[in-house]
Amino acid sequence: MAMTALVGISLGVIAAALMVVGFGPDLLAWINERRRRAGERKLARIAARGHYVPDPGRELRAERKAEQLLLGVIGPEAFEAYRALGFLPVYGPPDADGRPSYGYLIYPHRPLVSFDARSRALLSEYCVAFPDRSEPAHGERLPDADDVLAKWMALRGDERGLIAAANMHLPGRQLDPDQVRRDLSRLGEWSAEALTTAGPAPSFGVAT
Amino acid sequence: MKLVRMKSGYGDVLLAEGDVDVAEDEERLVEEFRRQLDLGLWAAVPTATPGGRREAVMVRSFSDVPRDADRVIFFPPAAGG
Numbered sequence: 202m203a204m205t206a207l208v209g210i211s212l213g214v215i216a217a218a219l220m221v222v223g224f225g226p227d228l229l230a231w232i233n234e235r236r237r238r239a240g241e242r243k244l245a246r247i248a249a250r251g252h253y254v255p256d257p258g259r260e261l262r263a264e265r266k267a268e269q270l271l272l273g274v275i276g277p278e279a280f281e282a283y284r285a286l287g288f289l290p291v292y293g294p295p296d297a298d299g300r301p302s303y304g305y306l307i308y309p310h311r312p313l314v315s316f317d318a319r320s321r322a323l324l325s326e327y328c329v330a331f332p333d334r335s336e337p338a339h340g341e342r343l344p345d346a347d348d349v350l351a352k353w354m355a356l357r358g359d360e361r362g363l364i365a366a367a368n369m370h371l372p373g374r375q376l377d378p379d380q381v382r383r384d385l386s387r388l389g390e391w392s393a394e395a396l397t398t399a400g401p402a403p404s405f406g407v408a409t
Numbered sequence: 410m411k412l413v414r415m416k417s418g419y420g421d422v423l424l425a426e427g428d429v430d431v432a433e434d435e436e437r438l439v440e441e442f443r444r445q446l447d448l449g450l451w452a453a454v455p456t457a458t459p460g461g462r463r464e465a466v467m468v469r470s471f472s473d474v475p476r477d478a479d480r481v482i483f484f485p486p487a488a489g490g
Binding site: 251256258259262263264265266267270273274275279312322328329330331332333334335336338339340341342343344347350351353354356357358359362363366367368 | 414415416417418419421422448451453455457461463464465466467481484485486487488489490
């Protein structure tokens with residue numbers, strides 16, 4: 202019995218040795234090639250990112266330029282709201298009574314938040330981004346005002362398409378719900394103030 | 410009409426400008442429009458209602474762009490964050 206086991210082990214050792222001799226060089230070459238390719242990919246990724254060095258001056262100029270575009274598109278009233286509040290409200294189409302039932306808060310580089318326009322209850326968070334991969338040297342991040350404008354145009358022009366592209370979550374996934382509720386209160390106060398000082402209520406792109 | 414594109418590190422950049430009623434200009438605008446869409450960008454045309462309300466229209470073809478539009482804005486496509 203012991204002899205049989207010894208023969209079996211010996212045959213196994215011999216077979217393994219033959220395999221190492223026969224396939225070992227090819228196996229080693231394959232492993233080395235995979236390592237080399239993985240290293241090249243890693244270097245390429247580092248090189249692509251490595252040139253991106255944030256330049257505060259350039260980014261500030263880009264932001265100012267983006268703000269001018271945003272102002273030109275959404276108009277001075279809504280732009281003033283964005284500057285004052287740090288986010289831009291957009292409302293859905295009006296119901297039979299002429300008032301919208303829901304709206305969104307657009308934050309720069311943060312999720313969209315939908316809310317019930319009557320109760321101010323938060324409805325959902327929509328995580329969506331517009332990464333610009335055209336020039337790795339400048340990073341993928343659009344200026345804040347461009348990000349807000351992209352969301353605004355996509356919501357106004359193709360709300361369903363944008364929402365379909367986004368990842369939907371319950372409120373609180375990325376944004377503090379209490380902070381968003383405070384923002385909605387600030388929006389209400391700001392709108393009331395604008396109403397008393399400027400006459401007509403701010404429209405913020407309410408669909409008609 | 411101006412074709413502009415949002416770009417990281419720049420703000421918006423002017424891609425092409427011309428009069429759509431001039432054949433050569435229109436051809437150039439159409440060519441640039443197609444090039445940007447081929448790159449995968451989204452295109453929107455800002456509009457305003459007679460009452461002054463600001464809106465935007467997403468366009469997928471140059472023929473969708475209103476002839477009197479001041480500008481078409483290209484921006485990267487949305488991705489789930």
